[in-house]
Amino acid sequence: MSQAAPSDKLPDWELYRALREQWTHEDNLINHRLMWLILSQGLLFTAYGTLSTAKLHWLVLGFPFFGIVVAAVIGISIFAALTAIEVVNTRFEAAGLDALCSLSPGRTSGNYGKLAAQSLPFVFGALWLLAMAGAFDH
Template sequence: MADKHQEYLAAREKWVHEDQLINHRLTWLLVSQTLLFAAYGALLQTPDDRPYFSKICQMLPVIPALGIGVALMLLLSIISACCALHILRKKTGFLLAVSDNTHFGGLIAPILLPLFFVGAWAWILIL
């Protein structure tokens, strides 16, 4: 009985760790995208008569490309953490979340949010 309890505690600790990694990656996503959108907006406000205006114009497509790259990188790392949670649950057999459907529902936002940022940056690049 004590062994099962120790196994559960170890699995629960790993679960919490992966969950925290998802949280940290979402924080990185939001901070990075906020800074990139702010930089893009600031560059758009640059008057034509400024020195280095041509260089600033060359930077404009770089920022959305960087935003897409960062969002995709963080999406992959979030999906990896989600896979780790799934494997942990299947491997241990412990009920570490309420149910599979509830857990999946909770992971929709962390997975879709980076895709929304990719879409927003892609729209900016296309326009």
């Protein structure tokens, strides 16, 4: 009865740990960037609501542009991290490590776990477009 030496599996587990660490890092980046997005947009909408009653028309028009730019920049960085996660997952599957164990517990739920990260930058951008349209009506 020949069994593989424990050291034969060591490189697989080391690669698994390295890929899992990369995956976790990118997942944490998405979390932080979503928090930046929500906090920045909340502050910008609060300031915009305060300024919309003032007579500073150029600021009322400028805030939506700035809000769209902030949402776009953070959205691009979120999508970059999501792409990096897909690259890590591709490397994981190509190495055959899925036989050891799963990289992510969320793989069975489809892409619903990414829905907030993928859609919130567009939601905030659309809200700023509505604010801009309302500013032009006044």
